[in-house]
Amino acid sequence: MQIDHAARRARIAPALGLHADEILLVGAGHPVPRPELSEQHFPFIAHQEYLYLTGHEEAPGGVIAYDAKDNTWTSFVPEVTELEKIWDGTEQLPGEFLGALPAWLDARRARRVIALGAPLAGVQPDVIRTTQVRETYKHARRPKExxxxxxxxxxxxxxxxxxxxxxxxxxxxxxxxxxxxxxxxxxxxxxxxxxxxxxxxxxxxxxxxxxxxxxxxxxxxxxxxxxxxxxxxxxxxxxxxxxxxxxxxxxxxxxxxxxxxxxxxxxxxxxxxxxxxxxxxxxxxxxxxxxxxxxxxxxxxxxxxxxxxxxxxxxxxxxxxxxxxxxxxxxxxxxxxxxxxxxxxxxxxxxxxxxxxxxxxxxxxxxxxxxxxxxxxxxxxxxxxxxxxxxxxxxxxxxxxxxxxxxxxxxxxxxxxxxxxxxxxxxxxx
CATH class of the missing domain: 3.90.230.10 (Creatinase/methionine aminopeptidase superfamily)
Incomplete structure (x- = not known):
């Protein structure tokens, strides 16, 4: 049985208790380089809080964003390079490319940010609200589908x-x-x-x-x-x-x-x-x-x-x-x-x-x-x-x-x- 992640996001959104002036960002994280081989990395594991909402295990740098005012989710994914296609057989994930995230954020720059998953460079979330929403999110996903x-x-x-x-x-x-x-x-x-x-x-x-x-x-x-x-x-x-x-x-x-x-x-x-x-x-x-x-x-x-x-x-x-x-x-x-x-x-x-x-x-x-x-x-x-x-x-x-x-x-x-x-x-x- 496949998991319907779109349905899951629709179920989770109201449970988070976000306010209309808030946006949610959930980061997948980034690969960690091997110290002795600078061009190689340890196997990438997407952050659990990101994976639960997207199902994207191989999405280094990925971010899923939620606009509470519009009740819309947007998935920002890394753009697969030609080298990755050739050397690793990587396939392009569906969603907006990560390059579009700054403009999405700029259009909402007056809104309060809640950031879950892996930390995002350059993003300063509301620490108190992030802690509150993380606990709410954790509780919402405890019962298994x-x-x-x-x-x-x-x-x-x-x-x-x-x-x-x-x-x-x-x-x-x-x-x-x-x-x-x-x-x-x-x-x-x-x-x-x-x-x-x-x-x-x-x-x-x-x-x-x-x-x-x-x-x-x-x-x-x-x-x-x-x-x-x-x-x-x-x-x-x-x-x-x-x-x-x-x-x-x-x-x-x-x-x-x-x-x-x-x-x-x-x-x-x-x-x-x-x-x-x-x-x-x-x-x-x-x-x-x-x-x-x-x-x-x-x-x-x-x-x-x-x-x-x-x-x-x-x-x-x-x-x-x-x-x-x-x-x-x-x-x-x-x-x-x-x-x-x-x-x-x-x-x-x-x-x-x-x-x-x-x-x-x-x-x-x-x-x-x-x-x-x-x-x-x-x-x-x-x-x-x-x-x-x-x-x-x-x-x-x-x-x-x-x-x-x-x-x-x-x-x-x-x-x-x-x-x-x-x-x-x-x-x-x-």
């Missing part, structure tokens, strides 16, 4: 195929890089254009590094945790999935530790109903996991009280998840009229929103043994009675566990786009 959902389902299909192809390689002797190759190659075989972000693959202690890059490190032995966080991309829409495995046979402690995350993740998914507060789901999930950690002897006390004291952040220091769609962190932030919650344990929570039909969210609780937290003297003193510290020390090097799915919020139960990827600690065997 049918065409967007169709693309996301294609991404999910490719991602599912990748995780299935990965299973035979989750064993001792296989490197993180080899796992990345097998995973991503299957994405491409199923139509993905690229990955949604740099795939994260961590074995052993590296499974507790949130943004760990795949290396030549190999699965050393039976019992190593293997954490994979990756997803396919299609037309800039992204799926974001995490699964954790154990090479060989997990210990009883590993089973219990991982099950604490799986159970909490499933309960969090069930709470993703229209009207639910994301912060409430995050905190309820933290209580669920702390209850499990108390059961396995890693924490001590009352789970609700421990979360109120922020003790859960020793093992669960990140947020429950984020919006996903046109980019891996699409249109997050806070509910209109709110400010960022100052509570320390929420500093990494990427959204404070009321869930609404059409939103797509990731649900990704995790538990980890992170040396920087476990060995922190001040934290150990603060939470000396909340943690079984000898057991925590013994588990340093074990790594971490995270499970993540992508949910579409509906009028009823959520739709799990990534449900076909099993959440099992032991790799599947054909």
């Amino acid at each position: 049918p065409g967007e959902l169709a693309i996301m389902r294609r991404c999910a299909t490719a991602t599912t195929a990748g995780y299935k192809a990965l299973q035979p390689f989750l064993k001792p002797g296989v490197s993180e890089r080899r796992m990345q190759i097998e995973l991503e190659a299957e994405y491409f075989r199923h139509g993905a254009q690229t990955t949604g972000y740099s795939s994260i693959v961590g074995v052993g202690a590296q499974s507790a590094v949130f943004h760990g890059s795949p290396s030549t490190e190999r699965i050393a032995k039976d019992g190593d945790f293997i954490l994979i966080d990756s997803g396919a991309q299609w037309d800039r829409y992204v799926i974001d999935v995490t699964r954790t495995y154990v090479a060989g046979t997990p210990t009883a402690f590993q089973k219990d530790f991982a099950q604490a995350v799986i159970d909490a993740q499933q309960r969090a998914c069930a709470r993703c109903l229209p009207g639910a507060e994301w912060v409430d789901i995050h905190l309820a999930t933290a209580v669920d996991m702390v209850n499990s950690l108390i059961s396995i002897g890693l924490m001590k006390g009352n789970a609700t009280a421990l979360v109120e004291q922020e003790a859960h952040t020793l093992f669960f220091p990140h947020g429950l998840g984020h919006m996903v769609g046109l980019g891996v962190r699409d249109a997050g932030g806070v509910e209109p009229g709110r400010i960022k919650n100052p509570r320390p344990s929420l500093k990494s929570l990427r959204m404070d929103l009321i869930l609404r039909p059409g939103y797509i969210v990731t649900v990704e609780p995790g538990l980890y043994f992170i040396p920087a937290l476990i060995n922190n003297v001040s934290l150990r003193e603060k939470y000396r009675d909340a943690v079984n510290w000898p057991l925590a020390e013994k588990c340093l090097g074990l790594g971490g566990v995270r499970f993540e799915d992508n949910l579409v919020i509906t009028d009823g139960e959520p739709e799990n786009l990534t449900a076909a990827i099993p959440k099992t600690l032991t790799p599947a065997r054909e």
Whole structure:
């Protein structure tokens, strides 16, 4: 299903709340030169706010303009040169050439300017109004259209195929890089254009590094945790999935530790109903996991009280998840009229929103043994009675566990786009 960008602009325009004396400019951005090769550039990626309105991925310098007085949109696009046609096969985009933009602006020079997307040279926008309109725009594009959902389902299909192809390689002797190759190659075989972000693959202690890059490190032995966080991309829409495995046979402690995350993740998914507060789901999930950690002897006390004291952040220091769609962190932030919650344990929570039909969210609780937290003297003193510290020390090097799915919020139960990827600690065997 193709996205009708003209219809999208018609829907978005009244939602922005622009005044008749205002104009809106949304910039695509410019290519970044490679430092060692002055005639070459890094791959160009159009700014998300521009791409959403135009669908033009390859439009370096492009600007889409809106005149609130006349309720008209004008797309200014770069003029393709003969060299670009010959060397790169570039085709001319529809719209006015960028050379016509100065005259368009000059005819409206007395109007207040709101500038979104990439900054525009020589344009001085109203900073306050730009901030207000950006938040309004972000909120208006949070619910996904049918065409967007169709693309996301294609991404999910490719991602599912990748995780299935990965299973035979989750064993001792296989490197993180080899796992990345097998995973991503299957994405491409199923139509993905690229990955949604740099795939994260961590074995052993590296499974507790949130943004760990795949290396030549190999699965050393039976019992190593293997954490994979990756997803396919299609037309800039992204799926974001995490699964954790154990090479060989997990210990009883590993089973219990991982099950604490799986159970909490499933309960969090069930709470993703229209009207639910994301912060409430995050905190309820933290209580669920702390209850499990108390059961396995890693924490001590009352789970609700421990979360109120922020003790859960020793093992669960990140947020429950984020919006996903046109980019891996699409249109997050806070509910209109709110400010960022100052509570320390929420500093990494990427959204404070009321869930609404059409939103797509990731649900990704995790538990980890992170040396920087476990060995922190001040934290150990603060939470000396909340943690079984000898057991925590013994588990340093074990790594971490995270499970993540992508949910579409509906009028009823959520739709799990990534449900076909099993959440099992032991790799599947054909």
